[in-house]
Amino acid sequence: MTPQREIDTGLEGFRLWPGALDSDAQAALLRDLRTAVATSPFYRPVTPGGRPFSVRMTNLGPLGWVSDRDGYRYQPTHPVTGEAWPPIPPVLLDLWRDLTGWPDPPDACLVNLYRDQARMGLHQDRDEADLNAPVLSVSLGDTAIFRIGPAAGGPTRSVRLASGDVCALTGPARLARHGIDRLLPGSSTLLERGGRINLTLRRAGP
Ligand code: MD6
Ligand code: FE
Numbered sequence: 209m210t211p212q213r214e215i216d217t218g219l220e221g222f223r224l225w226p227g228a229l230d231s232d233a234q235a236a237l238l239r240d241l242r243t244a245v246a247t248s249p250f251y252r253p254v255t256p257g258g259r260p261f262s263v264r265m266t267n268l269g270p271l272g273w274v275s276d277r278d279g280y281r282y283q284p285t286h287p288v289t290g291e292a293w294p295p296i297p298p299v300l301l302d303l304w305r306d307l308t309g310w311p312d313p314p315d316a317c318l319v320n321l322y323r324d325q326a327r328m329g330l331h332q333d334r335d336e337a338d339l340n341a342p343v344l345s346v347s348l349g350d351t352a353i354f355r356i357g358p359a360a361g362g363p364t365r366s367v368r369l370a371s372g373d374v375c376a377l378t379g380p381a382r383l384a385r386h387g388i389d390r391l392l393p394g395s396s397t398l399l400e401r402g403g404r405i406n407l408t409l410r411r412a413g414p
Pocket of ligand 1: 344352375386387388408
């Protein structure tokens with residue numbers, strides 16, 4: 209794996225490591241994901257208001273983030289198959305340890321699949337038991353325009369997240385508002401049908 213070089217984002221607590229995964233590591237992670245989704249397929253959740261997400265989702269690890277008419281929560285099983293989520297691949301556990309230095313390993317990894325016009329509205333990640341633990345994000349496939357701004361609201365800025373880039377919300381940016389405005393179609397050849405996969409590693413439970 210290439211040495212991990214962190215760049216200064218100018219937003220305290222928003223950490224970014226461009227190209228943290230080289231192309232071999234990206235391809236290996238994609239193979240791990242293919243194995244996982246064979247038993248734990250992507251599905252399309254709905255918001256608590258009943259609107260389908262444009263992104264499809266699945267999870268890895270002891271807990272997975274889900275959304276339905278009852279709200280947002282973490283649960284140990286896939287809502288469609290009823291089975292436990294597959295394990296988090298070791299490469300992701302290593303990344304978490306090396307980049308965040310957090311003492312406990314992640315217990316949840318949300319996997320988002322973006323195709324075509326899929327996007328993700330501005331939100332905060334606040335369903336985790338300990339909101340001091342970081343959230344670490346890995347991007348694969350087409351470059352995304354990521355938007356981020358202060359928790360309290362106010363001006364946002366946009367950052368491109370390319371395949372292999374890793375970023376984290378930590379400390380003062382842990383509750384930052386963020387989302388995905390759009391993809392840049394054709395910017396990566398990693399996914400055969402195009403699109404983007406984002407993995408977010410979290411400490412969801414106590
Ligand atoms: C995405 N990312 O990149 C959506 N959340 O597709 C997130 O929602 C996210 O990138 C928490 C921390 C980092 C993130
Ligand atoms: Fe998020």
